[in-house]
Amino acid sequence: MATLVGYKKIKTAVFISGTGSNLRNLIKFSKSKKSPISINYIISNNHKSKGLQYAQIFKIKKKIFNFKKRIVEKQILQILKRNEINLICLAGFMKILSKNFISNFEGKIINIHPSLLPKYKGLKVHERVIKNKEKFTGCTVHYVAPKLDSGKIIIQKKVRVSKRDTPQIIAKKVLKQEHKLYPKAILKIFNH
Numbered sequence: 735m736a737t738l739v740g741y742k743k744i745k746t747a748v749f750i751s752g753t754g755s756n757l758r759n760l761i762k763f764s765k766s767k768k769s770p771i772s773i774n775y776i777i778s779n780n781h782k783s784k785g786l787q788y789a790q791i792f793k794i795k796k797k798i799f800n801f802k803k804r805i806v807e808k809q810i811l812q813i814l815k816r817n818e819i820n821l822i823c824l825a826g827f828m829k830i831l832s833k834n835f836i837s838n839f840e841g842k843i844i845n846i847h848p849s850l851l852p853k854y855k856g857l858k859v860h861e862r863v864i865k866n867k868e869k870f871t872g873c874t875v876h877y878v879a880p881k882l883d884s885g886k887i888i889i890q891k892k893v894r895v896s897k898r899d900t901p902q903i904i905a906k907k908v909l910k911q912e913h914k915l916y917p918k919a920i921l922k923i924f925n926h
């Protein structure tokens with residue numbers, strides 16, 4: 735991936751579907767001096783995403799798309815190009831992007847997943863972790879490839895699972911680590 739040239743920050747779009755705590759965290763990070771990125775666009779598939787509030791709070795452009803329509807990805811690509819977006823961070827984004835979309839941003843789309851990939855791809859991760867009596871779980875930041883949760887791993891963080899942990903408790907513990915890991919991954923990508 736491209737390295738940072740001069741002092742210009744890499745224009746980044748964050749795709750969300752829900753709460754947006756990772757989005758909020760990335761915005762906070764982007765405002766720090768050491769951050770190689772700025773957050774310039776927020777895209778959501780869900781107008782009820784709580785995370786959309788951060789567009790207003792931090793004065794970031796946002797757009798909500800109905801992903802049932804086939805033309806949507808084309809429209810998003812146009813917006814991203816028009817806004818000179820050079821990095822896409824998926825943060826709790828619940829839609830699968832097409833091969834064509836991904837090839838338009840080759841090596842420039844990253845995602846955070848709440849497991850130690852390649853273990854536990856997909857949904858209901860923490861339930862499966864408990865069912866399998868795992869002693870550890872964690873989170874992963876990876877490049878996005880057409881196959882779900884299968885792109886090259888950038889960075890991971892382990893989280894201990896206790897016997898009495900519920901899926902909710904694990905989710906909370908993992909999310910706390912996600913907030914540290916996503917900025918770390920971005921620094922790693924851009925050689926900081």
Ligand code: GRF
Pocket residue numbers: 750751752753754755756757785825826827846847848909912
């Ligand atoms: C995170 O656990 C992320 O790994 C998963 O969905 C959750 C999103 O949380 N894909 P938030 O919307 O960033 O608060």
